[in-house]
Amino acid sequence: MNVTTDITLISLVTNASVLVQLVLLLLLIISLMSWSYIFMKLLTIRRARLETARFEDSFWGGADLNTLYERSSANAVQAGALERIFHAGFREFQRHLKNGTEDVTAVTNGVQRAMKATYQREMDTLEAHLAFLATVGSVSPYVGLFGTVWGIMNAFRGLANVGQATLAHVAPGIAEALVATAMGLFAAIPAVVAYNRFAHDIDRLSIRFESFMEECSNILQRQIQPGR
Template identity: 45%
Template sequence: MEPLAAQAADVDFSTWALFARATPIVQITMLMLVVASIWGWAIIIQKTVNYRAARRASARFDRAFWSGEPLDELYDQIADAPSCAAERVFAAGMTEWRRSHRDDGALIPGAQARIERAMDVAIAREAERLNGGLSFLATVGATAPFVGLFGTVWGIKHAFEQIAIAQNTSLAVVAPGIAEALLATALGLLAAIPAVIFYNKLTADSDRIVGGYESFADEFSTILSRQLDA
């Protein structure tokens, strides 16, 4: 047993060595998982930064909106280049509000419904922008373990073929092939676990941000409704 153990100990089990010894199909599978993991982390970092910026921008706009400044003046300041989602929702509502006035100052019938639809469309655009890329995280979280399992099954198949050719079931023959195969599953889990965790977190964050836009739209609609009734 000692010669076999010594022979197994001489085998390089580092990650790079396991990858280099793997079959081309398993190597391609591992590369796909690594790329998916890197891409997923890029989306996670980008969305985290974007969501924080969106929350800060919304808080800044809320302070300006409720500062007591006339809404027409606030609209004139941001109408040409809204800098955040909250400003774009507000601008959509105010734009429709102004378009609903006739030359004589009277309102075109149905103004309230049109203003609400305009803000709903703006919110839907912002929600689509916020959720962009999250579907990739969901796909990686759902499929990466199975892709890694495919690589493992293929690698084990190759390992058994090598055992049959060598007609030797010693540790030195079996261990490298099994280790190479299991590396694919490890990479699949490495890609899937963060993707699932952050998909759930980022989806919840996005829902809260969009909920804030919807609440603002309701409050703004209420303000306009009072002016319409007056």
Template identity: 45%
Template sequence: METEALTLAQEVDFSMWALFARATILVKFVMLALVVASFWSWSIIVQKIITFRAARAEARRFDRTFWSGEPLDEFYEEIGPDPRGRSERVFAAGMTEWRRSHRDDGALIAGAQARIDRSMDVAIQKEAESLQSGLGVLATVGSVAPFVGLFGTVFGIMNAFVEIAEQQNTNLAVVAPGIAEALLATGLGLMAAIPAVIFYNKLSGDADRLIGGYEAFADEFSTILSRQLDG
């Protein structure tokens, strides 16, 4: 009898597609949702890796040019008031307000330093929002996906026991497929959650370092302009 049950169990298709096809509608929905969440997470991960790599390269180029000794007015004229680079946009925000703070007679309007700092802070905040966009999705997938997968597993196991009770048969050929289908949901939940958590931590750190670099530059640039104001 035991040999017969093992033979029947070996004949059952345990491929992922077969397990999905045999699952109930609710468990199928859970699995599909987890697969979609996994693809969504990976699309954000790849996009952010590319974006951060480009931002770091742009920041290095900007630093070399800014500290090369080129006059700030000439550098500003080269990049224009609305440049493409993130570091350049922070610089342009400060320089634009610097120029707007001069009256027609060449004197500075009162409160210029505060307005310049505020303009660069706003520019940094915009860049921070852009860099951090999508990271909330990774955090959500990383925290929720295991529980969604567990929900599918619990529901699948419940249905497996119901089927066992209806057939009044507890041999391996009856039990194994239902349990395997249920556990597939947990596996998909972990498959979606683990990369999301790992890359959320990494990308959050990368974003913080980039934003910190923009803030450090803004402080240095503000110091340069402050010396000119005092002079």
């Protein structure tokens, strides 16, 4: 009356066909990678946010631009993204001053271009590996599904040889196959959530950077004009 089949997670995996096992292995590797990228991005973005807040505080706190520049070149390793942007802009500004460039527009354009270049490099660093998370989020369910479909195909093919078919004949095979889908979903769900969150965080950071760049070039422009 009771069909006694031993179903444990380990037996499910070890009894699966080679292809399903390969799919599971692939998904495990993908999941490991995506989780480590998730943690990496989490730490990197949090750090970038903190550094940005700190630099904004000291910048708008009325500190002298020259001292800020000195400080940023002194500890280049600890400097945050925003500090590096400022550093690039101010260095360009000083070069123009040294060369004795009179044209305000040329100086402002040069400063903006320098800051823009650094900004783009910073954004590239922040956005690195986000594409991987997006790919994992969209593809790994399909990979899992592929393993499942293959496993179920095998289960039903085995069923064809049995005259009196009962549910007990297919149940272990299907359970085996479904492990692949579960694994795919396990890899995909955190990746999607993390991708959305990181994309949002990076968007906010980039808005802060851009507005800072505008304001910084305004301040530098004003520094030129009174000197004439």
